[in-house]
Amino acid sequence: MSDADAEADGETGADAPADAFLPEDAHAVRDALVAWYEADHREFPWRRTDDPYEILVSEVMSQQTQLSRVVTAWEAFLERWPTTADLAAADRADVVGFWSDHSLGYNNRAKYLHEAAGQVESEYGGEFPESPDELSELMGVGPYTANAVASFAFNNGDAVVDTNVKRVLYRAFDVPDDDAAFERVAAELMPEGESRVWNNAIMELGGVACEKSPACDEAGCPWREWCHAYQTGDFTAPDVPTQPDFEGSRRQFRGRIVRLLGEHDEMDLDTLGHRIRVDYTPDGEHGREWLRGLLSDLADDGLVQVEEGDDQITARLQ
Missing domain, CATH: 1.10.10.10 (Winged helix-like DNA-binding domain superfamily/Winged helix DNA-binding domain)
Incomplete structure (x- = not known):
């Protein structure tokens, strides 16, 4: 449903309930995305593990570094410090030095990761907490990273809402550029108890099919049937302020x-x-x-x- 339809129903665009933006066959929308992801997706080693420590390392490294470059650094880091106990016992200078040598962004992230490993060992007996709220208590772990670890390690997360996901929802379902609206629609879309596969799938969609320059047909986007942008040719988004040339295409x-x-x-x-x-x-x-x-x-x-x-x-x- 468009913003105008929502307003006609007595709701403003930003305040409309989540299902006002979704097709009636939302179940088919969910199934299409999961099937697309499971049939083919980018292979990253952290997608093949449910170890929360390994996933936390990948999430922290990915904050400022291209994923293709993260793979080598991630593997080398875990070879050197394979567990939270190993990392907690390491000299912080060595951890920061590794971070700098691999050009992984702000060195304070290495410091926080080292401190978080110490917390897991000293406060949680070497076992990671499993909920986003508990994970947020770890040093340097913000809401997004906590939710990612909860999702991918424990299948216990909420719907991820990052820049890529906002772009997907804005284009596909004409969701207004409003954080609360994005969160409502993302939560409504995610199948209950499926945060691991769902969050991986919708982030993959934003990463390979619905980038700033869309590749709808090339990537076989599974949402073309429902997508507002695909039907209108208007691929603007919150992080894509100018409309691509499409007249006559x-x-x-x-x-x-x-x-x-x-x-x-x-x-x-x-x-x-x-x-x-x-x-x-x-x-x-x-x-x-x-x-x-x-x-x-x-x-x-x-x-x-x-x-x-x-x-x-x-x-x-x-």
Whole structure:
């Protein structure tokens, strides 16, 4: 539902309940994202562990460093200090020196990580706390990092809401640029008890398909069927203040096709063509052959079904 629809229902955009922004088939939205993530995603070693110490190290290292560079540093750090006991017993100067040598950002993060390891050993008997609130008591562990560790180590976190997730929600569901609204919608979307796979999946979506320059088709974004930005061609976002050029692009016309077919059970080829561009002529440059190419792309993406009869070609959403 758009902001205007929410307002018509007596709610302002920012104050609207979470489900006001989500499609009626929100369950299908959830299933599509999880299936997309589980079928193929970037392989990082910390995604193959549920050890909270290893995950905490990866989260702290990732705060200022590209993930591709974090892998080598993360593996070297854990080889040198494989447990919280090892890190707590280390000389702080050695830990800070490692951090600096690997260009991992502010050295105080190394100091805090060293102190957090000491807390785990001295205050928690070597066992990590499991809830976001408890994890936030560790030195240098803020709400985001605490929630990430709770999610990925214990499957016990809340919905992650970082810059990438805000961008995804803003574009996909037309959520207003309001922190409280983002948090409500993110929480509503996350399947109960599934924070590990869900937070990984939605961050992966923001990292490979819905970056500042979107790669919707290239990355096979699983939310194209519902995505407001994909249908309108407007890919602005809170961290993307200028609208990319799309006027006349194939993406623009694919969006128009999806939007129109969402309003009609089916449309024949020429009717659809005349509705999506004023200069459509069946045998012209932007005619049936051009339109069938767009429909073929959408069919390959699983969004549109094309049927060829004796007298006409019709298209409908899958």
